[in-house]
Amino acid sequence: MPAPPDQPDALRDFVDDATTRGMPVDAGTIEITAVETGPEIKRRRKGLGIGAWLAIAWMVFVVGGAILAPYLPLDDPKESITAIVRKGPFAEEGSAPGHLLGGDFNGRDMLSRLLWGGRTTLVIATLSVMLGFVLGGALGLVGGYFRGRVDQVVSLVLDVFLAIPAVILALALVTILRTQPGTAGGPGMDPELALIIAIGLVSIPVLGRITRASALSWSEREFVLAARAQGATHRRIVFREVLPNVLPAMFSIALLGIAVAIVAEGTLSILGASVEADTPTWGNMIALGRSYIDKAPHIVFEPALMIFFTVLALNMLGDVVRSKFDVREGGL
Numbered sequence: 001m002p003a004p005p006d007q008p009d010a011l012r013d014f015v016d017d018a019t020t021r022g023m024p025v026d027a028g029t030i031e032i033t034a035v036e037t038g039p040e041i042k043r044r045r046k047g048l049g050i051g052a053w054l055a056i057a058w059m060v061f062v063v064g065g066a067i068l069a070p071y072l073p074l075d076d077p078k079e080s081i082t083a084i085v086r087k088g089p090f091a092e093e094g095s096a097p098g099h100l101l102g103g104d105f106n107g108r109d110m111l112s113r114l115l116w117g118g119r120t121t122l123v124i125a126t127l128s129v130m131l132g133f134v135l136g137g138a139l140g141l142v143g144g145y146f147r148g149r150v151d152q153v154v155s156l157v158l159d160v161f162l163a164i165p166a167v168i169l170a171l172a173l174v175t176i177l178r179t180q181p182g183t184a185g186g187p188g189m190d191p192e193l194a195l196i197i198a199i200g201l202v203s204i205p206v207l208g209r210i211t212r213a214s215a216l217s218w219s220e221r222e223f224v225l226a227a228r229a230q231g232a233t234h235r236r237i238v239f240r241e242v243l244p245n246v247l248p249a250m251f252s253i254a255l256l257g258i259a260v261a262i263v264a265e266g267t268l269s270i271l272g273a274s275v276e277a278d279t280p281t282w283g284n285m286i287a288l289g290r291s292y293i294d295k296a297p298h299i300v301f302e303p304a305l306m307i308f309f310t311v312l313a314l315n316m317l318g319d320v321v322r323s324k325f326d327v328r329e330g331g332l
Contacts, residue, residue, distance in 0.1 A: 052320045055313035062310055066119035075099075075109040077116040077280050082107055086296040093296070104285070104299050105292045114306055117280035124195050124281070125261035129207075131200030133254050136207030141246065143208075144215025145238055154212065161205035167267055173198035174273045191275045195268065199261050207253060214249040218242050248325030255318035259311040266307060282307050 048056075065072075075081070081103060087093045088102015088110060096102045101110035136158075143154030161169075177194035188194075218224065219242055227237050266283030268274045274284050282303040289299030 048320065051316055055316040055320075058309055058313045059317070062118055062306070062313075063122065065115045066122050069112075069115040069119050072115070074112040074115065077108060077112040078278055079109075080107040081109065084109070086292060086299070088296065088298040090298055090301075091296040101302055102296075102298050104289055105296065110298065110302055113280040113285060114282070114302060117282050117285055117303065118306060118310075120192070120275065120279060120281045121262055121265055121283065122258075124192060124199070124265055125258045128196045128199035128261050129203055129254055129257040131196065132203030132207045132257065133250065135200070136204035137211045137246075137250055139204070140208040140211025140213075141215050141238065141243065144212040144246075145219045145234070145242055147216070147219075151212070154208070158205040158208045158212075161202075166202045166264070167271075170198045170202045170264060170268060171271060171273050173201060174268060178273075191279075195265060195274065198268075199264050202264070203257050203261065207250065207257060210253045211246055211250055214246045215242055218245045221245075248321065252318050252322040252325070255314050255321060259314035259318075262307055262311055262314075 081099075084096035084099050084103030085093070085107040086103065086105055087096035088099070089095070091102060099109050099111065101114065104110055104113065139154050139157065143151040174191075174194050177197060178188045178191060180188050189197075224237060224241050227241055232241075262282070265274060265281060266286060269281065269283030269287040270290075272287070274287070275281055277284070277288060285303040286300050286307075289296070289303075293300045
């Protein structure tokens with residue numbers, strides 16, 4: 001049975017080989033072969049593009065700088081140097097020799113503050129998303145697997161969170177946590193911890209909905225139904241069958257969540273609800289330097305560019321993870 005002349009080379013070879021060996025070639029076999037040689041399989045086999053590698057390189061630079069900040073020969077990020085006050089690239093006061101990125105409005109070295117600020121910003125964003133990852137992921141996994149009334153309750157909780165604007169909810173949570181008296185009547189919660197809890201709670205509904213949607217799909221697959229038929233417990237099915245397949249989608253959205261958390265920290269900084277003024281974060285640097293943007297724009301633009309490129313890199317990496325682990329029905 002020769003293949004039609006308009007068929008792809010891979011399909012023609014398959015049909016010719018099947019004919020030579022006496023294998024039955026029907027429409028179903030041809031359709032399966034077409035799927036296996038289609039663009040979806042080629043896309044998944046394709047390596048990382050240059051954009052993904054640039055994103056990885058940028059994140060290695062940012063994370064490496066944040067980790068190595070205490071060990072690098074940098075100026076104290078809180079020390080003021082009179083000679084570099086408001087000096088730097090594009091500043092009216094001129095450049096600051098010996099200080100690559102200049103100084104801020106108090107004469108603190110911008111390079112040092114960017115690296116130390118990245119350290120604080122990444123810690124806050126990563127820990128907050130981890131909190132939302134655990135809580136939101138648990139809610140979504142339970143709702144998507146058990147369905148019924150359990151799913152209705154979980155969906156109601158997530159809808160209540162989504163009904164409140166994220167910035168307002170985060171601002172309210174930070175204010176409450178920081179103003180509540182601590183132990184023995186002392187000051188309220190540490191600002192960084194308050195930010196982590198607030199942003200983490202705000203990220204719960206997004207992570208929960210993504211997990212729920214993925215769990216709804218995977219909990220009805222054949223291997224899950226087979227495990228139920230064999231008498232496997234719900235715990236075993238959830239942790240051995242459903243969760244491993246849901247994790248890629250959760251991880252993909254978690255990368256995007258870190259990017260959103262970085263922006264959220266910057267927003268809260270501008271609203272005056274971030275860390276203490278002398279603690280550098282990218283958002284805090286923008287908030288404190290915005291009054292000098294006309295004479296020393298580098299004070300604002302440098303941390304803004306760090307946020308921009310980091311958020312862009314995380315979004316690109318999230319798309320890479322999703323595309324690599326996205327298993328479509330047509331490709332099975």
